[in-house]
Amino acid sequence: MARLIGKTAAVTGSSSGNGRAIALALAAEGANVVCSDIRKNALDGGYEDNLGQDTDDIIRANGGKAEYLDADAGKRDDVQAVVDRAVQAFGRLDIMVNNAGIFTGLHTIVDETEEEFDKTMLVNCKSVWLGCKSAITQMRRQDVVDGTRGRIVNIASIGGLVGLAMEPAYCTAKGAVVNLTRQLAVDFSPERININAVCPGFLHTAMVRPFIDDPELNEVLHSKTPWPDLGYAEDVAKATTFLASADASWASGSMLTIDGGYTAP
Numbered sequence: 339m340a341r342l343i344g345k346t347a348a349v350t351g352s353s354s355g356n357g358r359a360i361a362l363a364l365a366a367e368g369a370n371v372v373c374s375d376i377r378k379n380a381l382d383g384g385y386e387d388n389l390g391q392d393t394d395d396i397i398r399a400n401g402g403k404a405e406y407l408d409a410d411a412g413k414r415d416d417v418q419a420v421v422d423r424a425v426q427a428f429g430r431l432d433i434m435v436n437n438a439g440i441f442t443g444l445h446t447i448v449d450e451t452e453e454e455f456d457k458t459m460l461v462n463c464k465s466v467w468l469g470c471k472s473a474i475t476q477m478r479r480q481d482v483v484d485g486t487r488g489r490i491v492n493i494a495s496i497g498g499l500v501g502l503a504m505e506p507a508y509c510t511a512k513g514a515v516v517n518l519t520r521q522l523a524v525d526f527s528p529e530r531i532n533i534n535a536v537c538p539g540f541l542h543t544a545m546v547r548p549f550i551d552d553p554e555l556n557e558v559l560h561s562k563t564p565w566p567d568l569g570y571a572e573d574v575a576k577a578t579t580f581l582a583s584a585d586a587s588w589a590s591g592s593m594l595t596i597d598g599g600y601t602a603p
């Protein structure tokens with residue numbers, strides 16, 4: 339049975355990759371979805387077989403309810419507008435998925451520029467802080483339904499749990515997302531707001547295509563991932579849907595690794 343009938347979700351960075359798969363998966367479980375991104379159409383480098391169709395259009399074509407908002411996850415007013423749209427259109431915000439993220443390329447701290455660091459911290463870290471701030475403010479006003487005032491899922495990374503070679507700013511930002519998730523769970527679990535994170539390993543999305551297409555880097559990724567295959571956005575979407583549902587009622591402050599065993603050794 340569909341697990342999210344009548345619920346309303348907002349997803350940042352929903353046009354491509356993980357955000358797109360998450361928005362589609364939540365909608366498939368019955369949720370109304372507010373999609374948001376800085377571009378409505380999917381990135382060219384993605385692995386989706388329907389790249390020409392926008393996420394919100396697919397949801398509606400499948401009989402679901404979706405809105406799309408141009409919103410930069412690093413801008414406070416834009417993030418607030420996403421939360422406001424959920425409430426205006428559907429009356430409530432049950433699920434907030436803070437997914438938007440960027441990767442500026444492989445380099446050590448010696449070659450990483452301040453601009454790359456600042457941009458990475460803005461889009462991969464402050465965006466999550468902003469998304470949690472707006473969502474929690476709204477969720478605290480809402481009644482408890484099915485045991486919760488609302489559920490937040492932050493898309494972190496294995497880069498928030500272990501050091502990844504040549505990804506200093508990315509690991510800094512994701513490490514902060516991991517511990518922000520834990521911190522918020524301490525403050526808001528008592529108010530019945532669930533706050534968890536998914537920590538994906540290396541997946542087939544536009545972000546990682548340059549690694550996957552490079553035979554040497556591809557070999558490195560495979561050698562560090564015990565599972566024979568790299569992951570897919572749908573793997574992250576399934577884990578996110580679990581954390582967004584009543585199946586994860588008592589999960590709060592959890593880091594759910596979806597990484598083919600990358601962080602197991």
Ligand SMILES: NC(=O)c1ccc[n+]([C@@H]2O[C@H](COP(=O)([O-])OP(=O)(O)OC[C@H]3O[C@@H](n4cnc5c(N)ncnc54)[C@H](O)[C@@H]3O)[C@@H](O)[C@H]2O)c1
Pocket residue numbers: 350351352353354355356357374375376377380381384409410411412437438439440461462493494495496537538539540541542543544545546
């Ligand atoms: N792909 C992986 O292997 C992997 C692994 C671990 C974590 N992640 C995380 O998953 C999330 C999604 O990554 P992906 O692989 O799907 O990336 P992607 O590049 O394929 O898609 C990212 C989407 O976010 C949007 N976006 C970029 N900046 C934005 C902003 N400022 N505001 C709103 N939207 C913005 C892009 O337009 C794009 O639609 C990121 O947080 C990323 O760090 C990805």
